[in-house]
Ligand SMILES: NC(=O)C1=CN([C@@H]2O[C@H](COP(=O)(O)OP(=O)(O)OC[C@H]3O[C@@H](n4cnc5c(N)ncnc54)[C@H](OP(=O)(O)O)[C@@H]3O)[C@@H](O)[C@H]2O)C=CC1
C-alpha cells in the first residue's frame with residue numbers, strides 16, 4: 544500500500560514516517576509540507592531519523608497523490624479540507640488525525656467522504672478509544688447522580704483547545720446521559736459565576752512544556768469520585784493507529800469512518 548503523509552515535518556509527521564516504514568506491506572511514497580516550509584527538499588527519512596529514504600519533502604500534494612493509495616493528514620482543519628478535496632478528485636483514501644473541526648467543517652469532511660473512504664478521529668490510540676467505551680459504561684451506571692468534569696493537559700505548542708479527544712469524551716458522556724453536549728459544555732468559570740448546574744460538563748485545559756496528552760474524566764458524587772484517565776507517553780501509538788486505519792480502509796466503501804469502526808468498537 545502506497546502512503547503519503549502531509550504535515551511531514553510536524554511533531555506527528557516524523558512518528559508517522561517511522562510507523563509506515565516499520566509496517567510490512569506499507570511503502571512511503573510521498574511527504575508533503577506547506578509552501579515555503581524550511582524543510583522542503585529535505586529527505587523525509589532523515590527528517591524522521593529513520594535513515595535516508597530518497598523521498599523529498601514537497602509542497603505538491605496533487606502530484607504526490609498520483610503515486611499514492613492513501614493520504615495520512617495530521618495538520619489543521621482548513622488544510623485538511625483542502626487536501627480532502629484533492630483526494631476526492633483523485634479517488635484516494637484519507638486518514639485524518641487533525642483536530643479542532645467546527646460542526647460546519649465536519650459536514651464538509653462528510654461531503655468529501657461521499658465519494659472516498661475516510662477515517663477521521665481525534666485520537667488514534669487504542670487506549671483512548673477503549674476509554675470512550677468505558678465512559679459510556681460509567682455514565683450509564685452512574686446516571687444523573689454524579690457531576691462530570693473533564694481536564695486535559697497538552698504541550699505548549701498545541702493550537703486548539705480543548706483537545707479533540709476531550710470534546711469527544713464530553714460528547715460520549717452527554718449523549719449517554721441524554722444531554723446536548725453543545726448546550727451543557729462549560730469552558731469557563733471566573734468570578735461570581737454561581738454554583739455549577741447539575742447538567743453541565745466542565746472542560747478545563749492545561750498547556751505546558753512537552754506533555755504529549757493527558758485526559759481525565761471525573762464523575763463526582765456525594766462522598767465518592769471516579770476518575771477515568773488516559774496518559775500518552777509518546778506519539779508513536781497515535782502513528783501506529785493511523786497506519787492501522789489505512790490498512791482497515793483498503794476494502795471499505797466511500798464514507799466517513801471513526802477509529803471506533805477501525806477497532807471494531809462501534
Ligand atoms: N488524532 C490523533 O491521534 C492525534 C491528533 N493530533 C492532531 O494532529 C494535528 C497536528 O499535530 P502536530 O503534529 O502536533 O502539529 P505540528 O504543528 O507539529 O504539525 C503540523 C504540520 O503541518 C504543517 N502544515 C501547515 N500548513 C500546511 C499545509 N498547508 N500543507 C502541508 N502542511 C502544512 C505544519 O507546518 P508549520 O509548522 O510550518 O505550520 C506542521 O509541520 C493537530 O490538529 C493535533 O491536535 C496530534 C496527535 C494525535
Ligand SMILES: O=C(O)C1=N[C@H](C(=O)O)C[C@H](O)C1
Pocket residue numbers: 642665666697701705706707708709755756757
Ligand atoms: O495536539 C496534540 O498533541 C494532540 N491532539 C489530539 C487531540 O486534540 O485530542 C490527540 C492527542 O491528545 C495529542
